Every structure is written in structure tokens, then in C-alpha cells.
Amino acid sequence: DAGVIQSPRHEVTEMGQEVTLRCKPISGHNSLFWYRQTMMRGLELLIYFNNNVPIDDSGMPEDRFSAKMPNASFSTLKIQPSEPRDSAVYFCASSLMAGAETQYFGPGTRLLVL
Amino acid sequence: DAKTTQPNSMESNEEEPVHLPCNHSTISGTDYIHWYRQLPSQGPEYVIHGLTSNVNNRMASLAIAEDRKSSTLILHRATLRDAAVYYCILREQGAQKLVFGQGTRLTINP
Numbered sequence: 001d002a003g004v005i006q007s008p009r010h011e012v013t014e015m016g017q018e019v020t021l022r023c024k025p026i027s028g029h030n031s032l033f034w035y036r037q038t039m040m041r042g043l044e045l046l047i048y049f050n051n052n053v054p055i056d057d058s059g060m061p062e063d064r065f066s067a068k069m070p071n072a073s074f075s076t077l078k079i080q081p082s083e084p085r086d087s088a089v090y091f092c093a094s095s096l097m098a099g100a101e102t103q104y105f106g107p108g109t110r111l112l113v114l
Numbered sequence: 115d116a117k118t119t120q121p122n123s124m125e126s127n128e129e130e131p132v133h134l135p136c137n138h139s140t141i142s143g144t145d146y147i148h149w150y151r152q153l154p155s156q157g158p159e160y161v162i163h164g165l166t167s168n169v170n171n172r173m174a175s176l177a178i179a180e181d182r183k184s185s186t187l188i189l190h191r192a193t194l195r196d197a198a199v200y201y202c203i204l205r206e207q208g209a210q211k212l213v214f215g216q217g218t219r220l221t222i223n224p
């Protein structure tokens with residue numbers, strides 16, 4: 001099994017640009033999570049989906065952030081426009097089903113906004 | 115979300131057992147105790163979880179106090195590859211959210 005796949009692994013962009021992060025969950029997993037990790041705030045849940053439907057987006061910092069899951073094998077997290085304070089590592093995770101015991105994390109996308 | 119308290123850092127030697135403590139005095143009856151770890155430059159990975167009884171798997175053991183207000187993650191024989199940040203997380207049965215605290219940074223000396 002390839003595990004959770006995220007792309008790109010590293011992204012450097014300038015303030016004001018649009019950034020799109022991508023995630024492919026483990027095949028057969030029905031729940032997908034987006035987390036953000038910074039030194040100041042640690043690991044935070046941004047949003048999660050069950051069966052491609054967003055369930056809880058209360059962690060999304062502001063309207064500049066949006067996430068979609070058009071099908072069971074693909075999700076995007078978009079930041080438009082990006083700001084330097086968005087610099088962080090963004091992790092995607094998946095689990096077999098809602099309430100499953102284990103979440104499987106991807107390697108993360110390291111974003112730097114200049 | 116019920117809160118957990120862990121030491122910021124711990125240090126141990128290779129091939130020795132490591133006991134990582136976690137306090138969760140406000141735990142509710144339906145909260146499971148989960149442990150994840152994050153190796154350098156990687157995403158978190160699941161280690162173990164339990165409710166009331168002690169649990170063992172190939173990675174570690176979880177010892178849960180009788181009153182459930184504390185627990186200990188036990189690595190029986192630490193290797194250099196066990197150097198990571200270890201997170202103790204309370205998660206209500208059926209809930210999906212994982213709320214990560216600051217964790218314990220474990221250093222393993224050769």
C-alpha cells in the first residue's frame with residue numbers, strides 16, 4: 001500500500017499567490033483529514049470529510065482557506081490569497097471509516113509564503 | 115476536549131526501556147487514550163490505544179491507571195529510531211477528531 005500521498009512536498013510562493021495542496025488518501029478509506037502544523041500552534045485539525053462530504057470545517061482559519069473532495073481518491077486544500085503566516089507543514093490523513101480508531105498521515109507539504 | 119499533560123522532553127539510552135507518562139485527570143468514561151508519535155520530518159503515526167485495560171502491540175505497551183487519570187506508554191527496548199515526539203490524546207468513542215497537545219520529545223542516546 002502506497003499510504004497517503006501528498007503533493008507537492010515543498011512549496012515556496014509569494015504573498016498573494018494562490019496555493020493548492022493535494023492529497024490522495026489510502027484506497028478504500030472513507031474519511032479524510034487536513035491538519036496544519038506550526039511551531040507556535042502545534043498540530044491543528046483544519047477540516048475533515050466523510051464519504052467526500054465536509055463534516056467539520058471549524059478549524060479552517062478564515063475564508064482564504066477552502067477544501068474540496070471531488071471523489072474518494074482526491075482532495076485539495078487551497079489558500080487564496082496566501083500570506084506569510086500561512087507558512088506551515090500541512091498534513092493530510094485518512095481513516096477507514098468515520099470513527100475508525102487509526103488515522104494514517106501523509107508525509108506533509110511544507111509551505112513557505114514569502 | 116479533555117486535556118492531557120505530558121513532560122516536554124525525556125531522554126533515555128538505546129536498548130533500555132522507556133516509560134512516557136501522561137496525565138488526564140478530567141478523562142470521561144467514554145474517552146479512549148490514544149498515542150501517536152511523530153518522527154523527524156514525518157507525519158504522525160499511530161502507536162497504540164486503550165480504554166481501561168493495559169494493551170500491548172508490536173510497537174509498545176500502554177499501562178492505564180485503575181482510576182484512568184493517568185497512563186504510561188512503554189517502549190520495551192528503545193532504539194535510535196524511536197526518537198520522536200510522542201502525543202497522548204483523549205478521544206471520545208466514535209469521535210473523529212484528534213486534538214494534539216505539545217507532546218513529549220524523546221531523545222535516545224546511543
